Amino acid sequence: MRKTWFAVCTAVAMTAGCAGPASPAKSGGIAANAGPGAAQQASWTQRITAPFTTNPFTAFSGSAKPAAKAPKVEPVEKPFDPDKATPELYVRMAQLSHRGGDVSQARTLYQKALARDPKHLEALMGAARMEDREGQLDVALMLYKRAAEAHPRNATAVNDLALCFARRGDLATAHQVLEQAVRLEPGKPLYRNNVAKVLVEMNRLDQATGHQSAVHPPAVANYNMAVLLSERGRTADALNYLSAALAIDPRMPPAQAMLAQLTAPPQGSAEYSIVQTTPADGQAAQAGNDSILPTPEVVATMPWTANGHAQQSEQSPLLLPPVN
Numbered sequence: 629m630r631k632t633w634f635a636v637c638t639a640v641a642m643t644a645g646c647a648g649p650a651s652p653a654k655s656g657g658i659a660a661n662a663g664p665g666a667a668q669q670a671s672w673t674q675r676i677t678a679p680f681t682t683n684p685f686t687a688f689s690g691s692a693k694p695a696a697k698a699p700k701v702e703p704v705e706k707p708f709d710p711d712k713a714t715p716e717l718y719v720r721m722a723q724l725s726h727r728g729g730d731v732s733q734a735r736t737l738y739q740k741a742l743a744r745d746p747k748h749l750e751a752l753m754g755a756a757r758m759e760d761r762e763g764q765l766d767v768a769l770m771l772y773k774r775a776a777e778a779h780p781r782n783a784t785a786v787n788d789l790a791l792c793f794a795r796r797g798d799l800a801t802a803h804q805v806l807e808q809a810v811r812l813e814p815g816k817p818l819y820r821n822n823v824a825k826v827l828v829e830m831n832r833l834d835q836a837t838g839h840q841s842a843v844h845p846p847a848v849a850n851y852n853m854a855v856l857l858s859e860r861g862r863t864a865d866a867l868n869y870l871s872a873a874l875a876i877d878p879r880m881p882p883a884q885a886m887l888a889q890l891t892a893p894p895q896g897s898a899e900y901s902i903v904q905t906t907p908a909d910g911q912a913a914q915a916g917n918d919s920i921l922p923t924p925e926v927v928a929t930m931p932w933t934a935n936g937h938a939q940q941s942e943q944s945p946l947l948l949p950p951v952n
Contacts, residue, residue: 715741715748722751726758734758747778753785756792765796776805783812787819794826802826810839817843821852828856833865847877854886863890 718741726734738758741751756771772789779785790805806823813819820839827836836856840849850873858866867890873883 713740713744715744715751718744719748719751719754722754722758731758731762747774749775749779749782749785752778753788756788760792760795765792768792769796781812783809783816783819786812787822790826791822794829799826799830803830815843824852825856828853828860833857847873847880847883850876851880851883851886854883858886858890866890 718737722734722737722741725731725737735755735758738751738755741748742755745751752771752775756768756775759765759768759771769789769792772785772792775782775785776789786805787809790802790809793799793805794802803823803826806819806826809819810823820843824836824839827833827839833853837849837853840852844852850869854866854869854873857863857869867887870883870887870890873880874887877883
């Protein structure tokens with residue numbers, strides 16, 4: 629009996645000595661020195677419970693790839709805003725419409741440009757020239773007047789207004805307005821030639837010659853007068869001016885050619901070397917074309933050198949087509 633009790637006590641003592649003193653458990657229910665088994669159990673528990681106790685969108689941020697960014701959406705191009713359109717934009721659109729043959733749309737666009745700026749020079753002149761080419765002289769004259777009144781120092785507006793008066797048959801007013809253009813730019817051959825054209829129509833040859841001589845060499849001035857007179861069927865007067873031109877420069881090729889044509893037996897319509905081009909189509913037309921466009925861009929025979937070769941010069945005569 630004693631042996632049995634002693635054996636039981638010895639076994640209990642040995643068991644207590646191997647386990648050692650118990651440490652108080654830390655919060656969470658896991659002992660600090662719980663041993664490998666406890667650590668494995670805690671790690672396994674944490675892995676199981678982590679998805680339920682942490683933010684599901686950040687729990688695996690260390691191992692998972694970041695979410696792809698949404699594609700950048702480019703802003704949609706804003707539609708045309710008529711409230712912000714400038715007069716210049718409307719003028720460009722009107723010009724394109726007119727060139728495409730849509731006169732009605734061009735008129736609407738010019739009106740919109742002038743609604744933005746009633747004194748816009750390019751809009752007024754563009755609309756006036758369009759109506760002029762379309763034969764609407766009353767409307768064109770009104771627009772030219774508005775342009776010249778709004779921009780009295782603009783020689784182009786004044787010149788075009790005068791040409792419109794001339795096309796309407798009011799040569800006296802055309803002459804008066806053209807003199808104003810000449811005063812604004814006295815050295816520009818175009819305005820001198822235009823006023824000379826009107827003066828020839830009014831049979832005021834001395835004044836016309838004076839304007840030609842103001843911007844051209846003497847031989848060229850007389851030759852231009854001969855062309856203007858010949859266009860009106862005044863052959864005798866034209867021959868007098870040709871003789872004067874050749875007396876100054878006997879080797880003047882265009883004057884020689886014109887003299888030969890005027891003195892030769894009739895063989896159809898005479899064709900001189902002066903040509904004209906218009907901004908509308910850029911195509912050359914022979915002198916004698918009865919159409920007058922505003923501010924025509926006219927190119928005459930090139931001036932000649934002593935050896936008879938033509939050369940470019942700012943003294944090139946610029947002549948108007950005949951007045952209707």
